[in-house]
Amino acid sequence: MALYWNNSFNCYIVCEDEYDIFPSDYYPKKGHTRQNEEPESVRAYEIDSRRLVFSWVVNAHLNQKSSLLDKFKTFILRLDSNDDLEEEKILDNVCGYLQSGNFCAIMGSSGSGKTTLLNCLTLREKNLNVESDIRINGKSVDFSQLTHRSGFVKQNDLFIDVLTVKEWLTFQAFMRIGDNWSYEQKYDRIDEVLVECNLEKIKDNFIGGLEFTKGISGGEKRLLSFATQILTKPEILFCDEPTTGLDTYTASIIIDILESQAKAGKIILCSIHQPSSQMFQKFTTLCLISEGKLTYFGPRTDALKFFERVGFYCPFDYNPPDMFISALHVSVVNREQDLARVQYIMDNFSKSKLNYQMLHYLNALHSIQYEDYDEPSSIEGQNASYSEQFKWLLWRNFLVDFRNFYAFFFIWFTLIFCGVFIGFAFFQISLNEKTINGLILLLVLVFGYIYFNPIMNNYIKDMPIFFRDYKDNLYSTAIYFITKQMADFPKFFSLGIIVMTIIYWLSNLRNDAGVFFAVLFISYLAMECSFSFAYFVSLATADIRLSVEIAASFVISSASFCILIGHELPLKWLKYTSVGNRTNGH
Known part of the structure; x- marks a missing residue:
């Protein structure tokens, strides 16, 4: 068997013996060229370098x-390991x-x-x-x-x-x-x-x-x-x-x-x-x-x-x-x-x-390098620029939120109802430590954790599509999360302002604009912590049921630290990990 080149840069493998073996280390040498010549009684298989x-x-x-149990038995009993x-x-x-x-x-x-x-x-x-x-x-x-x-x-x-x-x-x-x-x-x-x-x-x-x-x-x-x-x-x-x-x-x-x-x-x-x-x-x-x-x-x-x-x-x-x-x-x-x-x-x-x-x-x-084939490092026109990714991801997120209006309307109705209920429950309260601590605890629960479920549901539902697009190298991960937050922030922040305004003035905390805006700012920080924790749990678990269980445990522990004022407890340092505790000012 021999290998030949013609003037059109086409390679021919010519097999004279059906059971001849092509050497694995064979590479074509210069000079093996035939012009206007076809071998007789042999087979020629053409490799056209201009075709893909x-x-x-x-x-x-x-x-x-081996499983971890098998490895443990091997270590304890001094058995020969068959791992891998x-x-x-x-x-x-x-x-x-x-x-x-x-x-x-x-x-x-x-x-x-x-x-x-x-x-x-x-x-x-x-x-x-x-x-x-x-x-x-x-x-x-x-x-x-x-x-x-x-x-x-x-x-x-x-x-x-x-x-x-x-x-x-x-x-x-x-x-x-x-x-x-x-x-x-x-x-x-x-x-x-x-x-x-x-x-x-x-x-x-x-x-x-x-x-x-x-x-x-x-x-x-x-x-x-x-x-x-x-x-x-x-x-x-x-x-x-x-x-x-x-x-x-x-x-x-x-x-x-x-x-x-x-x-x-x-x-x-x-x-x-x-x-x-x-x-x-x-x-x-x-x-x-x-x-x-x-x-x-x-x-x-x-x-x-x-x-x-x-x-x-x-x-x-x-x-x-x-x-x-x-x-x-x-x-x-x-x-x-x-x-x-x-x-x-x-x-x-x-x-x-x-x-x-x-x-x-x-x-x-797998042995020939084509002389006329120069493969580029990347194919032109395959990836959008970062600005285009940002623009179209933001467009998609806002469009999806608009189409899911009924789901968002339910969240609005629930939060406003909670705000009105809490506002009338603490209507014109007296400014003492007991009532203020109770109101702050409810505010922390509302603004710190009531966004957990909608955000986790939204992210976990989108995770399969995101991972598919990530494997296809469709867009940047950072741009995806930035645009996702930009789409979520206006609707939840505006809702938080409305609910906080209802509670603040119904409970008659302090008739002071500076204090009111300070409370709004603290509420915003609590919401950002809630968003971040919801993102973290969603990405870590990718399962809505497990995410809800983790979030519930976190809410209970954080709510407990909101009223943890004593300093003689063995695990008192844990209160500094609580978003509710920091929001409460302890």
Whole structure:
């Protein structure tokens, strides 16, 4: 076997012997050039440096670490430690490559490793020990570079239910597309995507969800996920089971959209569960895996021929994907027999010409540095500037708050009712220590802790979307929290002023403007402490029930310290950690 270059900067791997082995340390040397010459009786596999080529070699392991109890027993009983010795292989040397225009389906039975492979290919798998070599045009890429050149459509995407379809795409477009595009170009791109994904008729409909019930259907949400990812015209598109849970008509629309993207020169790679025969015909490449091992990779049209050669025939009226899944399925009852069948298929594929061609192609790709390919450190027009992030995050937060008016109205009604109730309960009180301490205690509880639940509910509900956007590098974390506070502050602070004004003048504390504004300022500080603690608990737990329990414990302890005036208690220093104690002036 030899490797040649022509004048068009195209590399040819010429294999004269079917079972010749391409050396792992082989690199092309200068002078191996043929002009206007085609070898006879040999196979030539072209690597076009002007076409995008996405290649991968992936291994994934699950570490079987010892538990803390096992480590304790090992230490006490002086046993030999087996920590980190056992590793379960999830993906075993799964490799392949795709070129521009390829539409690849990853298929296999449930638990075969399809989603894990997709997560590894997108460099998003964090729970496994992954050893991978992901390359574009022969050059290794990191997560940032791959994210800039690709899109990832998840099986269950997340949306903000009170936004319309066009508002969602508008926010995504201005976050994903940089300032080198004008506003007109961005809005034109949004309109193009709405047409491409058949969303133009519902562009003004609310997305909807659990709380905002009226919205678009599940299939339309899946189309919206595709529309979000193709806004930036990514060169590679990963899709995790795009047709799962959809009716046949909607699923066929999604496959047609993916096929059109592939025909436009994109690389499409998706995991899919047993597509219909009509959908199966749309794919150009097929990747079959079983028990984390590659059993077939090659053209879809050659898959049936390969299985027929190894003894698995597909009847004329039978759906080929059903036959593939049946042949590669490993059951619990007949596990050994099924594993032997899968191993037989895998051994035959490893000896096939398809596998031989793929391995030689990959070896060349991972050995050659293209002379005319100069990959930029980042793709232009992919990230918005900080000013644009600030503007559109603030726009989204205020719009969401306005649409959630009824929820905020309930908070207003509750707080004003509490203010009026406390004001009349302490109406025209006498200025003595007992009544003043009681009023201050209630004020601390109102202004220090009554905002816990709405803020924690709001943040914990937004956390999944924030973490998704953070992984996609959509916007800055600091800008997100700054704009979130700027959106929350006016509504809660204005409400606090109203409630404090009602209580202050009904209870007739002191007819002094200076004292009144000082009380308002102290109330503001208490609210800021409440906001900060609510943010902290929300981020630390990400669970509303646990957050409420922690907040309740904090409120009870802080309220106790509000009336802790004695200094002879063993834990008296704890009162200085109480927001209520500092607000009370102790």
